[in-house]
Amino acid sequence: MRTTIQLALAIASLALAPAFAQQSTKPSAPSASHDHPAAGAVASATVQATVEAVDLSTREVTLRRDDGELVTLVVGEEARNLPQLAKGDIVTATYQVGLVVALGPPGKEPVRVDDTQAARTAAGQKPGGAIQQTVAVTATVVGIDKATHTVTLKGPKRTVSLPVSKDVDLGKVKVGDQVGAVYQESFALTVEPAKKP
Secondary structure, eight states, X not given: OHHHHHHHHHHHHHHHHHHHHHSOXXXXXXXXXXXXXXXXEEEEEEEEEEEEEEETTTTEEEEEETTSOEEEEEOOTTOTTGGGOOTTOEEEEEEEEEEEEEEESSOSOOXXXXXXXXXXXXXXXXXXXXXXXXXXXXXXXXXXXXXXXXXXXXXXXXXEEEXXXXXXXXXXXXXXXXXXXXXXXXXXXXXXXXXXX
């Protein structure tokens, strides 16, 4: 699975970064009806490349990006479905990232929970797979600087001072409050067969 993920990340790097840079995040505004505000944002990008060549003896795959540039990748042995990849197949990579942050009343000690889920296509099918990583963290507000509009948070591993958006009312934030954040990143790779003429 690791090499399938590495192949997926390599394919994504072909054009995903420029595509992602062009995508705008979609923030959700803090709700005015709550004493403890929450906000979130999500962004995604999808890119495609066409398989130009597959050399099973060297495990090299040559892809043509949408801009016409050729890129050759070496795929590891863990990618069990490489023999099913053929010239003309369309490789699609989708990347999504999201963050939700919420302020809550004082609570327990800060914690961090990491979770990773992965899946791949069954043996004999076209290559494909997905991976999703989620990190949930709680931190305690240990300092507020209204002059610089920053909040200092003590998390389970370290203490950091972070700038806060000017539209957040720091008058509602108190030392001792808990901040919860959930960050999720996902990547999916699919391969569609070449179109028949």
